[in-house]
Amino acid sequence: MEFLSPFKLKSLIPDAKITTEFSVEHAKFYIALVDRLQKTLSLNDALIVQIALNATAAHFLLKPQMPKSWFFDVSHECVYSDIGKIFQLRTTEHSVSAMVIESGLQASLVMILSQECRLTETKKLAQFETIKVMHNRLAPLTVERKVNVA
Known part of the structure; x- marks a missing residue:
């Protein structure tokens, strides 16, 4: 399965520009988010998965940002x-x-x-x-x- 995030290439760390496997650390973060979102949001499972996958990608692959x-x-x-x-x-x-x-x-x-x-x-x-x-x-x-x- 392949997942494409909405993030621009220039906003990603160098490791994001190569094929990256979903690690145990990524999976733990993702599962914890899905569990929390199912308790908080009234959304279908597909949208919860999409939110959690995008959040996981952002958490691990985005360059640091300054507050705005x-x-x-x-x-x-x-x-x-x-x-x-x-x-x-x-x-x-x-x-x-x-x-x-x-x-x-x-x-x-x-x-x-x-x-x-x-x-x-x-x-x-x-x-x-x-x-x-x-x-x-x-x-x-x-x-x-x-x-x-x-």
């Missing part, structure tokens, strides 16, 4: 960032769902789960693209326990 928090409003609630946890990112115009795929001390790399995230009039992120944001931009979900992102 200025696109998003500060959250007024303190949150705990954890891999696989889903948050809202809010701009002045809208909010989108995003999942943490890498959590650091002050910032997290998140993957956009909504169809798109408009950052400015000319710049937007598509579903499954990633952006690194400071933790104070992560807002808790304001909907039921299970979320529909599509």
Whole structure:
């Protein structure tokens, strides 16, 4: 089976440019995400698998990013960032769902789960693209326990 991620070649580490086997470490990360997503999202299994595979590829194969928090409003609630946890990112115009795929001390790399995230009039992120944001931009979900992102 072959999986193609949506990530641009220039954003990947050199190891991603060669054929890579799915390792035990990749499998553990992927399985943990699938388990968490099935408990959190109201989606069909195919979309959960697609989200988990893209998140696994991003976690292991993307180059490090600098935070770009200025696109998003500060959250007024303190949150705990954890891999696989889903948050809202809010701009002045809208909010989108995003999942943490890498959590650091002050910032997290998140993957956009909504169809798109408009950052400015000319710049937007598509579903499954990633952006690194400071933790104070992560807002808790304001909907039921299970979320529909599509």
